[in-house]
Amino acid sequence: MSFTKTDLLGLKDLSKEEILFIIETAEKLKEINGRDVKKVPTLKGKTVVNLFFEPSTRTRTSFEIAGKRLSADTINFSASSSSTSKGETLIDTVKNIEAMHSDIFVVRHAFSGSVKFIAENTKANVVNAGDGTNEHPTQALLDLMTIKEHKGGFEGLNVAIMGDIEHSRVARSNLWGMSKLGINVRLFGPKTMLPEHFKHFNCKICSSMEEAVENADVIMMLRIQRERQSNLLLPSLREYSKFFGLNKRALSLAKKDAIIMHPGPINRGVELPSILADSKQSVILEQVENGVAIRMAVLYLLSLNKKEG
């Protein structure tokens, strides 16, 4: 297997084999994070720029750590201090940073498609770290890696994704990935957060939480993306928690060894009560740990492929 992609924009663009290859590479790289000297010289001399036009702590830190573990020089660039706030165009900003001989851009932006636009206009390799409500591929890859660690494989697993599906780029990336890997996906959430077009993903839209979690191997709760809603789509958080938050009773319908996932940060008491978020079934911190390995794998694999021209 060889990986020929020069950018990682979403799981939509990857084949099943490419998804599995990234996960397998990450599994091998994970060992580095447990060493005393958590560093290999692989990307020595490469410059990775985290271009975050939207606030983020964990994803940016995860990419920064991943780059540093591979000995790349990682530089963070945030929107508040960028020239885009002074009126410079996005492409001009990117071209300027590219002119400083940057090798890889890790980009987060509030607009869907913006990362693809950047990738088409730069010679650097581009990784999508979340674009609007479109995709967040590394998050989905780390979710899949965590599922594989617990379930051994993907084919035939029942995964319930619940919550604010409409605004979730994590859900969208997972849907692309999971449908390619033969996972049965069920979606459940408030009707206002579950638009029609999700039916095209060949997943089951459930009308109750019970229907979604029954016999599930994995329960993935999503965060309410209040910052991405133009109008408030739910009457109150309390009501959301009551009807769409996971509870012990609902969890008891899933398989005994079902795992609970959440892309973080959790709104404690809304999507998940602390008793479940901190329970043995919760793999939330393992997801964070695997995030570094997945991002190391992505940076490593992309760095092997130069863009033409």
Place this chain on the structure above:
Amino acid sequence: MKYEKEILNAHELDNILTRLTFQILEKCTDFENTKIIGIKRRGAILADRIREKIKQFKDKDIEIGYLDITLYRDDLTEISEFPIIRGTEIPFNVKNKNIILVDDVIFTGRTARAALDAIMDYGRPKKIILAVLIDRGHRELPIQPNYKGKYVPTSFDERINVKLKELDGIDSISISKNIK
């Protein structure tokens, strides 16, 4: 057209490994502090075999680790084949240990250098001894093995093909060259 000639058969390969093992044993008395590390993939298989021979001749079971040097290569973007990471498994602490480092072929010395760098990242060993099956010359770095099974003078465009039962179904070492 390809020219290929066998230089070691299964029997000769086994004899050379036995001799290498005895050479190592002559210098090695402190079995508690000695560990073997094989460089993936074929060096790891040879390391397994040397470990078995030590068990057979000295009744000592030496701990073994397997090293993938892909992440330590200095030519990552220049190599023709896609570098697949196979993973490192070193289940012991290398600090203050005598390490027997095993590989199948030594050529430019870059693999051995990468392996030394990788081991150092795990801790500071007391000593590293390099044992290789075939030395084909053409060193680009000042690195020499402590023990070598066979020196095979080669031209730069020749290849040494190491086939081992565990991976290739046969034990055989050959030398080959593409002829125009």
